[in-house]
Amino acid sequence: MSEGEANDVSLEDAPAAGKPQNKAERSSTGDITTDVYAAAAECLDAVLKGRASVKSAIFNSPFPEKRFLMAITQKTMDNLVHIKRIAYKSNLLKQETRLSKSMAYVLIYDLLFGEMKRARGIAGLIWRYRKALNEEMQKYLKENEVQDVSQLKKGDQKGLQHPRYIRVNTILSSRDEVEKTLKNEGFILKEYEAQSQKGFLKSIRKMGARSFYHDYHVPNVVVLNPMINFYNHELEKTGKIVVQDKASCLASLLLNPPAGSTVIDACAAPGMKTSHLAALMENQGKIFAVDLDAERCKRMEKSLQHYGVTCATTINEDFLKISPQNERFSAASHILVDPTCSGSGVTSRTNKQNRQSKKEERERLQKLKHLQMTLLKHALSFPNVQRVVYATCSISPEEDEEVVQEALKSNSQFILRPYSKYLPKWKGCGKPRYSVGPNCLRSFPEKHLTNGFFVAVMERYVPLAQEEGLVDGEVKEVGDSGKAEPGENGEVKIEQPVTDWNPAKDKRRKRKRKHEDTTEHWSAEKSSQSKPSAKRNKK
Structure with missing residues (x-):
């Protein structure tokens, strides 16, 4: 109305x-x-x-x-x-x-x-x-x-606007088993109106009390009405499902370590992402679940046991104190960095945060940004790591695009991979005023019906000439970034340079900020995600 x-x-x-x-x-x-x-x-x-x-x-x-x-x-x-x-x-x-x-x-x-x-x-x-x-x-x-x-159930609007998401724990169960249990309890499996993100979201917005869907983006995630409580359900008590917001599954999904990998979950407690990583790895390999807080570490260990995880070892230590040269950890090929953040994307926390003054909020964000950048740079320094995923449940660019952009500028061995390469169905990218923005994934509470989340995928860059020798008898010219990437047919593709966005271009920044709230929600649905920066470069 x-x-x-x-x-x-x-x-x-x-x-x-x-x-x-x-x-x-x-x-x-x-x-x-x-x-x-x-x-x-x-x-x-x-x-x-x-x-x-x-x-x-x-x-x-x-x-x-x-x-x-x-x-x-x-x-x-x-x-x-x-x-x-x-x-x-x-x-x-x-x-x-x-x-x-x-x-x-x-x-x-x-x-x-x-x-x-x-x-x-x-x-x-x-x-x-x-x-x-x-x-x-x-x-x-x-x-x-x-x-x-x-x-109609009563409740706080912040907690009820999102569906109930449950992740099937494939270590102990299967999607078919969970689906059968739900159907036996009177739930009805529904199909989307159309096989697209838009069709999926339209369907779950009007979901009935006894309906459920298989999630469109994340395998083995089931979507139910927000009024349904699964915390004391038999499936949860036996560890066969994990009650977990869909957005928090995206980081593990994009890290996607193969079975047998050595993985570090750098800020692991409470362990839901660790258990998801273990499921993706088929419980084979090694996961070092690191967390500084001793109490949270103990709870995480119990949680991982509850979910049948046997490939993970909990480590109560500061990730920054773990040496990349330590033989125990140096073999890590995949690292997840999900550090302490403002939590501004978590809808149940936003009211409390909004009561801070602007000055207090700015100071807090700068402290968090420094810690987050230190953790990400440390992860990139491990000698054998091939993929690092950085994730926060924040919607503040200070903790997201700015951290990734500055970390990549300080380490030329890594490049930012487009999230769409691994999750093409997802429509929703980072803020386009940052050069890294279009390649980062964002979830928005109102658009995606999840908590607000940010994820960036970084991979170690290996020049083609170093890997396979010369291409066509010569090394092709590399762009300003100093990085080249092998294409599908063996050619060298020039990576988009990772350059800082210049706030000195004052008036353009102000003009774009007015448009930002709408652009950031829908820019990924258009093919020209990087047009704003392209126009800026022409000028």
């Missing part, structure tokens, strides 16, 4: 709050309903933007009837997942531009979940759409396989 103002709506849907006292009727507009809608919309806006919790927003509101205000604000929050979905489907927010989103959500709550029976003033803006909204509500109830709104 749209943005609106509300004036005459019954708020009897909040019996716990009781009816407001007469003194509230002497508030700013003289209309208690209009005032409570306005106050609730302000509180909701503060909560959604991370400026306050529900309680503190209510406490700081000038509206006098706190219990009454708490009732409508909290109930709107409880049903926000459903409200947002119905609002989007009804197209209200585009049609009714006079309403702010927060005001629209509060009014939709009272109309569909409360007892709005008449409308004056601001409520009149939503009242005219009641037929369309009620139609969308009926469709939504049918999709969720419930009869009325009371049967």
Whole structure:
């Protein structure tokens, strides 16, 4: 739906709050309903933007009837997942531009979940759409396989907007076994509307309560309704499934070490990625699961045992203190670096982080960036490592593109491989204003229905002439980067130079930043991902 103002709506849907006292009727507009809608919309806006919790927003509101205000604000929050979905489907927010989103959500709550029976003033803006909204509500109830709104699960909008992802632990089980168990429990396997990322996402957005899908991007991941809890399920208790966000599977999938490899998981706890690596390696080879925290290391060891991992050894040590020349670790061919980060991509943490001041956030990001870059450079220094994957659950470029770009500039032995080479179905790349951006993978909560994640794949570069001698009797010229790559037919392909983006090109940077929020979500779906940098070079 749209943005609106509300004036005459019954708020009897909040019996716990009781009816407001007469003194509230002497508030700013003289209309208690209009005032409570306005106050609730302000509180909701503060909560959604991370400026306050529900309680503190209510406490700081000038509206006098706190219990009454708490009732409508909290109930709107409880049903926000459903409200947002119905609002989007009804197209209200585009049609009714006079309403702010927060005001629209509060009014939709009272109309569909409360007892709005008449409308004056601001409520009149939503009242005219009641037929369309009620139609969308009926469709939504049918999709969720419930009869009325009371049967819809309540919960915080941040935690409910993503599906429930479970990864089949192929060490102890198989996709067929898990699928059979789900079907025996009354779940129905569905097919996507189309074999594409868009078709897959469209299907899971309207997934029913007893439906499940096989994930489009990650093998052996099953997608279920977010209301389904698998933490105490028999499959989880026996280690046959791992409850793990899909985005966190991407790093292991892109590292993809073959069976028999020697692997270092540099910041391994709690061990979900380690167990995924072990499954990809068919539990054959060696994984050194390194973590600095002793307590987390103990829990990780128990977790790996629970999942039947026998090829991993937990090591309670600082990864930076492990010498690349140490015989025990020097044979590592694959390293995963998933360091401590701000967690800005994890939707359940963002409210807390948003309450930091801008100065505090900048200082924190710079400290994290320094640590992350040190860890990545250390990983690249191991003598036999062939592939290094760097990953964070952050959406901040300081921790992502900037770290990768600077690490590659300091080590000419490695090149950045396009994520699309290993995961061509994924559409979503890094920020195009960085030269490394188009080759890095990003997941976006709203677009991909996962946590926000960043992954970059780096591989050791071996010049063709060094590997096979001269090509056609001569070594072909190498580009400015000083790197060449053998192509499929034996020719030398010039790699795109890894160059820093120059912030001195001031005004261009500002112009692009306005466009950045949309570009970063969809740029990978267009063939011309690197056009922004190309235009910059022409100038």
